[in-house]
Structures are given as structure tokens and as C-alpha cells.
Amino acid sequence: MSAHQSAKHHINPRHLLARFENDGGGLTVVRRRPWVVLRSHAPESVGYIKRHNSRRNPDGTWSDESEQILANMDAVGAAELDEAIRFSIDADAEAHPRLLDMSLERRANLQLFIATMMVRTPSFRARFDESALPTLIEEMRGRLEERFAAGDIDPQTYKALTTAFETPGHVQLKRPENRHVDVMVPMIAKVATRLHLDTLVGVRRFAKPLLVTAGEPVVVFPSADFSQGRSAGEFLFAAGESPIQSWQEMDTLLDQVDAKLRTLAALAIAIEPHALLMMFNADTDDGGKSAFITSQVPAEGLAGAVNVLATGGSEWVAGRDDCEFLSLIVKSAHEHGAT
Numbered sequence: 001m002s003a004h005q006s007a008k009h010h011i012n013p014r015h016l017l018a019r020f021e022n023d024g025g026g027l028t029v030v031r032r033r034p035w036v037v038l039r040s041h042a043p044e045s046v047g048y049i050k051r052h053n054s055r056r057n058p059d060g061t062w063s064d065e066s067e068q069i070l071a072n073m074d075a076v077g078a079a080e081l082d083e084a085i086r087f088s089i090d091a092d093a094e095a096h097p098r099l100l101d102m103s104l105e106r107r108a109n110l111q112l113f114i115a116t117m118m119v120r121t122p123s124f125r126a127r128f129d130e131s132a133l134p135t136l137i138e139e140m141r142g143r144l145e146e147r148f149a150a151g152d153i154d155p156q157t158y159k160a161l162t163t164a165f166e167t168p169g170h171v172q173l174k175r176p177e178n179r180h181v182d183v184m185v186p187m188i189a190k191v192a193t194r195l196h197l198d199t200l201v202g203v204r205r206f207a208k209p210l211l212v213t214a215g216e217p218v219v220v221f222p223s224a225d226f227s228q229g230r231s232a233g234e235f236l237f238a239a240g241e242s243p244i245q246s247w248q249e250m251d252t253l254l255d256q257v258d259a260k261l262r263t264l265a266a267l268a269i270a271i272e273p274h275a276l277l278m279m280f281n282a283d284t285d286d287g288g289k290s291a292f293i294t295s296q297v298p299a300e301g302l303a304g305a306v307n308v309l310a311t312g313g314s315e316w317v318a319g320r321d322d323c324e325f326l327s328l329i330v331k332s333a334h335e336h337g338a339t
Helices: 014-018 065-090 104-119 122-149 155-166 179-198 232-237 250-261 285-296 299-312 324-335
Strands: 008-010 027-031 036-041 048-050 199-205 218-221 266-272 275-281 316-319
Touching: 014 065, 027 324, 036 324, 065 104, 065 179, 065 199, 065 266, 065 275, 104 179, 104 199, 104 218, 104 266, 104 275, 122 155, 122 179, 122 232, 179 199, 179 250, 199 285, 218 232, 218 299, 232 250, 266 285, 266 299, 275 285, 275 299, 299 324, 316 324
Parallel strands: none
Antiparallel strands: 008 048, 027 036, 027 316, 199 275, 218 266, 266 275
């Protein structure tokens, strides 16, 4: 692709979306804001944003190197998802989740693909941006309090700075234009490495098509309380104690991401309507509890929880017409005036 071409870049790769097609082809897609229901929608028409991960050059042209890197990662992920689905059938993963029997190299490829699904979404970018200024002000406020307590700042200056921190618009943060593109690939590498070091990979299969896919396909679980599942962007930049400071220099930012991921209990992603892929952090008590819960919760309950959490933070949801959960979403959309 040339730097001057206008391209539609997929946030969710076609091969993942295609696994959720109806028997006759195409996806049923429900979009929000405004509500729209689309029937027989082609996978390549879902989940893309023009120039989302491209770099704008100083002369106004575009460089799509990062998009090509993602395309290569997607190609690797397709083969590993096929293997995980096959394993879920052969290992009779309907009775209980089964740990994936896969070589370390192939498991690393799979975890790299999942990392791209966590980092490349519009919601992740929005959380990244939204967290920058509040965490910067909080850092500045903490340093101000330390210096004031040490007697390094006079009361008048302290009051003026405190007022500035508390007044919207008085402190501003200007991000470099290509900041997201600069961060994306190193962030994916950091997430994939931590997942590979810490997690065991399992699959749970369902007799009926219970699962959908969505704009935020990966659900992360900070603890064994599955009701607290959220998107990767929420987990890293908006939730819990010590949210990551996205304004930091690259090395510090990646260190913070790594430290936060070490606390993760589990994550889940629907890889087709009948198969849920999960990763459990073997080094945490909550990771072990999450694995136990996944083996004990009835199929409809587990699939429903993941569906709700995945779609709750997404602009769209897609799947098969014979998926009961999607049917409920379609019905709700029509009640809200969907066309």
C-alpha cells in the first residue's frame, strides 16, 4: 500500500470476524449511537477505521508501516486460532476447560495476536488519552505537596499552583501527533511478553452458538470476581489503584504496563460462537480461582458474562442469528428505534 492511498484499516481482523458468520454467509451486526441493525454484513465491512494506526509524515502524506506490522500479526494469529478451535473439539472441552496443548512458539504467536486485540482498539486509545492529563496533574500535585511540606515553596506560590491544578483548562498537555503509533507496537510486545511469561492458555467449548464478537473482543479480569471484568484500556488506564501514566517516556510507560499486567488474574476472548479462549495467571491466587470458576460455571452463564462484558464497552456487536444473546441485542436495538 502506498503512502498516498486511502485505506480502510481493520481494528478487528477479518479472519476473526468471519468465524462468527451465519451459515449463509455474512454477519448480523448491531451498532450503537445511533442504533442500527445490519444483516448479512460482510466481515471486511466491520471493525475498521480509516488511517487509525497510520503515521502522518511532516509533508502530510501517510506511512502505513504499523498497519503492515498488524497485518502480519493477524496472519500469524489466524493459524493459531484454527489450532485452538480444533483442540477444543478434540479435547472435549465442553465438559470442562482444557489447557491448550501447543508448542511454546505457537503459544507465543497466539498470545501476540491476543495482545494486538487488546491494544489496537479505539477504546484503548481513548482511555490512553483520557488518563494522561488527570494522572499528570495528580503527579504534579503530589510533588507540590512534598515541596511545600519541606518548606521549599512559599504559601502564596503553593496556593496559586493548587488553584491552577483544580481549575479545568489551566493545565494542558499536548501530545505528539504520532504518539499512538509510536507506542502501539512496543506496547503490544510488552503485553504479549507478559502474557507469555505468566499465563496458561485454556479453551472452553459450548454445544450451542453462545458467543458473539465485538469492538472490544478481549475481556480482562483483575480478580476472580468475574463481574469486575473490563477492557484492557479500562484496566490499564482507568481502573483501580495507580492507573498508568500514559504521558510518561516510553521505557517508564512500558514498565508501568508490565507491573500492572502482573496483577491480572485472567482474560477471555470469543474465538468463534462455540469456543472461548482464556488465559489464567498461574502466579496469582485469583488466577487459580478464575480457572476453577471457569470449569464450574454453566455454559450459558460463562458465555453470557463474557458477552455482556465484551459488548458493554463496544460500539458494535456481531455474530450469528441463531445466537440467543445476539437475538436479545437485536430486539433491544429495535426497541430503541434501530433501523
